[in-house]
Amino acid sequence: MSRALLTRLRKGFHLDSVALMRIARTVSELDGIEDAALMMGTSTNLEILADAGLLDGEGKTAQGGDLVIAIAGMDSDAAARGLAGADALLDGPGDIAVTNNGWRPRSLRGAVTVMPEANLALISVPGDFAAAEARKAIRRGLHVMIFSDNVSLADEVDLKREAQALRRLVMGPDCGTAIIAGVPLAFANRVPRGGIGIVGASGTGIQEVSSLIARHYGGVSHAIGVGGRDLHSEVGGISTLMALDALDRDVATQHVVLISKPPPCGVAKIVLERVSRFTKPVTICFVGAGEMDMPANVHQVRTLRDAAITSLGQSVPASHPQVSVIGTREHQTYSRGLFMGGTLAAEAQAVFLAAGLPISSNVPVPGAEVMNGAKETGRNLILDLGADAFTKGRPHPMIDPVARDAAVTEALRDDTVGVVLVDLVVGHGAHPNPAQSLAEAVAIIPEAGRPVVVASVTGTDADPQVRSIQVATLEAAGISVAPTSADAAEWAARAVGAKF
Amino acid sequence: MSDDPVIDLLNTPPKVVNIGLEGFARDLQDEGVKVVHLEWRPPAGGDPELARLLSKLEA
Known part of the structure; x- marks a missing residue:
């Protein structure tokens, strides 16, 4: 058996990127499929496909108005099944369309x-x-x-x-x-x-x-x-x-x-x-x-x-109530922040720096260090996983948190990590149940001896995901949920030695 | 109507032309917002440079 790549072109076929990513995700979960991508053939997308080793044959000839389907299977039979699956999803009935009384303008x-x-x-x-x-x-x-x-x-x-x-x-x-x-x-x-x-x-x-x-x-x-x-x-x-x-x-x-x-x-x-x-x-x-x-x-x-x-016209208290989320074991001394929200990642860095803790990031705020690579370990790290480098050709973690949550599982295995800091952002457009996905990623590592996980949930109870339900799901999974993103960062900083 | 279109934008719920992700139009429709979803295709045969030039020519 050897890896087989199948690419197909649909000339002049268009579907929006979220719909295409959804199909790619479904196909990639089929038996024997290693990778699947469905993208419009813009030059940016062709580069992404080439970098991922998913571009050959007729895919290389794609124009911006063409759809490229690339399926990598464990063998040619698997790739062919993946391609058939993609075709079926593309030609099947989509979501209920917005029709403007039956007519959709093209300009x-x-x-x-x-x-x-x-x-x-x-x-x-x-x-x-x-x-x-x-x-x-x-x-x-x-x-x-x-x-x-x-x-x-x-x-x-x-x-x-x-x-x-x-x-x-x-x-x-x-x-x-x-x-x-x-x-x-x-x-x-x-x-x-x-x-x-x-x-x-x-x-x-x-x-x-x-x-x-x-x-x-x-x-x-x-x-x-x-x-x-x-x-x-x-x-x-x-x-x-x-x-x-x-x-x-x-x-x-x-x-x-x-x-x-x-x-x-x-x-x-x-x-x-x-x-x-x-x-x-x-x-x-x-x-x-x-x-x-x-x-x-x-x-x-x-x-x-x-x-x-x-x-709201209130005064900011000198200090906010702190909740102890510890224990960090002796060798678990670092914090790993894995964020979907870019500004929430920046805010967490600011909290760590204000507490006198060094921090490295892929999106450093003034005073933070630029991290050298995604595999860095043995220091306090805060990553914005919604940054361009992580989302090329992939859905943003707010839409699909699977990649972020896999990074959480990995951090929980890192024995230099004492606390994992994460955010969930819910609301219109976001994943329907990100708490479930995070809870499942955390549950892979047995609770005894694993680093603590501190989370914040941005959103309201009026949102489709209902914030309080998301919070309850996380808490049931042994995750400490802070009332705000700033509190979560403070709890995490305190867990690795900061004094507030 | 005020003397400033930006103030007018804030004064009443927006009336939206949605160009791109259909889910956004669906969300707006569910909110009871007036929205028209454009059946968008990459213009100029999918050539971004040509599309940019054409948009500059279009009044």
Whole structure:
């Protein structure tokens, strides 16, 4: 028996990437299948397939409008069965479609004819095409939310400048979440309406803060995602400033929260100067930044938890209740953070650094070290497994946590690890039951002698996964669940020796 | 209507054209939001550069 690779091309066949990944996953679980990939033949995807050893024959001739099916089997019979399985799933009945009364426009022009009052385009096509679609939408007078990643910085700058001139808002690229006038878009949580307006360069940061506000009986007027690069010098905060100004004018908003990684000095100065003129109180969480000089109406906070507390008009306590999650055995001295949320990973690093603990990461905040490789061990590590390097050609761990959860099992086997720190992010778009998947990954290692696992669950009980059910599932599996992501990081830091 | 389209965006629930993942349109429809899902295909025969150029020509 020898490994056999079968590739097929379907010319001019299109299905969205989530649907394709779902089929690939189902096929890869069939007997005798080593790997399966179904991807549109864009140049980025062809590189991913080539790197994975899944590109040969007619697959190499694919164009962006063609579907490539690549199946690696233990032998040629298995590969052929996998291919037949993929064909059956592709040609079978899909999910119930959104039909717009039976007709689906094929162009933006057609869509705007069907719905002349349309004012927002939600764009999640492959990154190679996202800027073009966004440009068309802006020129038709729509605001845009670009969920897609892999949009070039040059395209982002062009789009935002053009939109700014037309007074249209660009949320993104790589904008995972937004809530506009109570409507959750893409990966948002179900939260009540209220007086707190959020602007965030980070999707999971917005999700954690808006969910905490909801869990403390507050409400959100709007949550506007601007994309992780908006506060970079090249973009200059175009969307952040437009969003902040709009929230300052918005009658429903009484308190404004800004969440971002630390911006460069020049951009920070412009943002602070702008918000200093606001009549409303402002809370800023530059995750991982040191203390900065702030205008009188601005509160700077260190964590997403403290951002939520401050926006609710409460004072941040000097210390938060600590729960002992120990025991670390003598040789288990390090913490391993395995995150699906990028900003939650940044916040955890900030917590460790503030406690005087060294930390390495693939997405280091100021003061953290850059890790050398994914297999590093024998030190405190915090990994963002939703980062591009881990998600090329794979679903994001919020959609499918299997790869993250496999890393949890591996960490539990590492005898230098004393505590494993994880996040779950639920809500629209996310996996239907990530707690079950994590609980199963943890249960592989017998409880006696394994490192402790500390988790946080971002979301609300109104979300489809129901946060309290997710928490109960984790607790039943012996996992300690902290009330917030910041608390979880503090518990984990304390488990490896930090004093708070 | 205000004098600023960005304020108008915040004043009423958005009316959405969904381009890409169909699940997002389904979620919005379930929320009772007005949404049109575009039957999107990679434009320009799947050539991103050509698609970019065409979008710049389109008014």
